[in-house]
Amino acid sequence: MSRAFDAIIVGAGQAGPALAGRLTAAGMQVALVERHLFGGTCVNTGCMPTKTLVASARVAHQARRAADYGVMLQGDVRIDLPRVMARAHKVSETSRGNVERWLTGMPHMTVLRGHARFEAPHTLRVNDESITAPRIFLNVGGRARVPDDMPGLADIDYLTNTSILQLNELPRHLAVVGGSYIGLEYAQMFRRFGSQVTVVERQSRLIGREDEDVSEAIRAIVEAEGIRVRTGAECIAFAPHADGAVVKVDCSTSDKEIVASHVLLAIGRLPNTDDLGLEHAGVATDQHGYIVVDDTLASSVSGIWAMGDCNGRGAFTHTAYNDFEIIAANLLDGAQRRVSARIPGYALFTDPPLGRVGLTEAQARASGKRLLLSKRPMTRVGRAVERDETQGFMKVVADADTRRILGAAILGVSGDEAIHGVLDMMNADQPFDTLQWAVPIHPTVSELLPTLVGDLKPA
Ligand SMILES: Cc1cc2nc3c(=O)[nH]c(=O)nc-3n(C[C@H](O)[C@H](O)[C@H](O)COP(=O)(O)OP(=O)(O)OC[C@H]3O[C@@H](n4cnc5c(N)ncnc54)[C@H](O)[C@@H]3O)c2cc1C
Numbered sequence: 001m002s003r004a005f006d007a008i009i010v011g012a013g014q015a016g017p018a019l020a021g022r023l024t025a026a027g028m029q030v031a032l033v034e035r036h037l038f039g040g041t042c043v044n045t046g047c048m049p050t051k052t053l054v055a056s057a058r059v060a061h062q063a064r065r066a067a068d069y070g071v072m073l074q075g076d077v078r079i080d081l082p083r084v085m086a087r088a089h090k091v092s093e094t095s096r097g098n099v100e101r102w103l104t105g106m107p108h109m110t111v112l113r114g115h116a117r118f119e120a121p122h123t124l125r126v127n128d129e130s131i132t133a134p135r136i137f138l139n140v141g142g143r144a145r146v147p148d149d150m151p152g153l154a155d156i157d158y159l160t161n162t163s164i165l166q167l168n169e170l171p172r173h174l175a176v177v178g179g180s181y182i183g184l185e186y187a188q189m190f191r192r193f194g195s196q197v198t199v200v201e202r203q204s205r206l207i208g209r210e211d212e213d214v215s216e217a218i219r220a221i222v223e224a225e226g227i228r229v230r231t232g233a234e235c236i237a238f239a240p241h242a243d244g245a246v247v248k249v250d251c252s253t254s255d256k257e258i259v260a261s262h263v264l265l266a267i268g269r270l271p272n273t274d275d276l277g278l279e280h281a282g283v284a285t286d287q288h289g290y291i292v293v294d295d296t297l298a299s300s301v302s303g304i305w306a307m308g309d310c311n312g313r314g315a316f317t318h319t320a321y322n323d324f325e326i327i328a329a330n331l332l333d334g335a336q337r338r339v340s341a342r343i344p345g346y347a348l349f350t351d352p353p354l355g356r357v358g359l360t361e362a363q364a365r366a367s368g369k370r371l372l373l374s375k376r377p378m379t380r381v382g383r384a385v386e387r388d389e390t391q392g393f394m395k396v397v398a399d400a401d402t403r404r405i406l407g408a409a410i411l412g413v414s415g416d417e418a419i420h421g422v423l424d425m426m427n428a429d430q431p432f433d434t435l436q437w438a439v440p441i442h443p444t445v446s447e448l449l450p451t452l453v454g455d456l457k458p459a
């Protein structure tokens with residue numbers, strides 16, 4: 001059987017459903033193919049369940065600290081992990097159901113459940129039928145990277161961001177391999193649930209894409225909660241153990257071994273492009289399997305676009321969604337939007353969180369521009385003091401000649417929200433002087449942004 005459509009979308013992640021909405025509203029007959037769970041990674045195994053779990057972990061942490069605030073609770077904090085997990089599953093299920101209902105209720109829409117694979121440049125096979133369209137949009141996302149050359153990995157049971165959500169018992173000792181977004185969010189969460197936690201990171205510091213002062217402050221925050229951190233862990237190897245697994249973290253000495261009841265692999269993602277039959281369509285990928293796209297997200301084959309994690313141009317829900325916005329605006333609204341115009345912003349949802357936008361200080365220094373820099377500890381932010389959550393700092397780096405902000409980091413209470421003040425300024429392309437004359441609300445973290453830019457000094 002063969003069917004022809006005006007457009008085919010592969011994957012119901014963060015870009016596909018929204019694009020389906022726009023294309024069908026424009027009168028196109030659209031097929032959307034999803035092989036697994038509607039909503040993709042963010043909804044089912046990524047942002048939504050993790051942030052729900054992070055919220056439970058924060059409550060546990062706050063409860064333990066209750067006496068610091070003069071609130072006296074009786075007894076120990078006890079975690080009912082099945083209940084904690086059920087809460088996360090419920091949030092995912094609701095969102096997944098909403099996406100599925102939205103898609104199946106769209107006029108001009110055909111939802112196909114199955115794995116899509118190219119047979120020819122504009123033909124895909126799904127189950128026992130062939131579907132064709134002049135426009136094909138790939139939104140296939142990614143999965144946890146599980147290297148086949150990590151010594152001993154195949155001999156132990158390990159967890160990924162997907163399987164960890166099925167845990168019903170608290171790990172006695174969770175070894176987290178990888179000290180970046182997934183690793184740090186899960187490490188702090190399980191420590192707060194009561195597990196012993198060790199983070200094993202190959203690089204010399206945690207979250208190595210950030211500035212060194214950010215890495216150091218995050219390390220201090222997690223270590224203060226009793227998480228052990230092993231950076232510079234070369235020769236990571238695993239072996240089975242009666243209590244779970246032995247994780248070897250150092251080449252030279254055998255005392256650098258950890259016996260963990262559970263191991264979480266959080267060492268990056270792989271795009272789901274290896275089973276798409278891209279070779280039958282002639283769609284080019286790079287050496288990591290990401291679909292090569294131009295500034296409008298068009299692939300190497302005319303009429304085929306790639307959105308979200310599979311194009312390697314972003315690794316976040318908001319960048320996937322922005323890919324949809326770019327494609328829809330260019331195809332349907334006569335716009336000329338480009339990915340390169342996107343100012344990168346993101347957050348690490350540890351507690352306190354790290355909000356980031358634009359260049360790091362190190363990147364700004366490498367640019368050769370004349371710089372201005374300002375940094376303020378959270379101990380000098382009223383909101384943080386009142387909440388007794390004064391870890392971290394905020395900093396901003398600006399171009400001395402254009403007076404434009406180049407980048408900022410807010411590691412501290414509400415940093416994930418307050419960073420948007422800077423992000424909006426950068427998107428509005430305004431000089432920082434404009435921000436200095438804003439009258440922000442007291443007492444907030446954002447109220448210190450004008451003070452922060454007012455303190456800018458030559459770097
Ligand atoms: C633990 C974790 C926490 C995260 N937290 C955050 C966060 O807090 N904030 C943030 O911005 N980002 C976060 N992310 C990243 C975010 O989840 C992703 O960037 C986002 O989901 C990418 O969306 P996407 O649309 O590109 O792909 P996905 O959401 O992965 O969707 C791809 C879809 O395509 C389907 N598919 C794949 N191949 C085929 C095929 N051949 N045929 C049919 N269907 C197919 C898949 O089943 C899937 O449903 C997190 C990720 C993880 C793993």
Ligand SMILES: NC(=O)c1ccc[n+]([C@@H]2O[C@H](COP(=O)([O-])OP(=O)(O)OC[C@H]3O[C@@H](n4cnc5c(N)ncnc54)[C@H](O)[C@@H]3O)[C@@H](O)[C@H]2O)c1
Pocket residue numbers: 177178179180181182183185200201202203206207208236266267268269315316346347348349
């Ligand atoms: N808050 C958020 O927005 C959020 C949260 C979770 C995940 N995500 C997305 O998911 C993606 C994947 O996250 P991630 O943390 O798995 O990957 P990552 O690519 O951000 O970090 C992987 C980490 O593992 C380390 N590593 C790599 N190989 C290793 C090895 N063999 N042994 C030890 N350490 C090793 C790296 O040095 C790095 O620190 C991210 O790119 C991010 O965009 C985002």
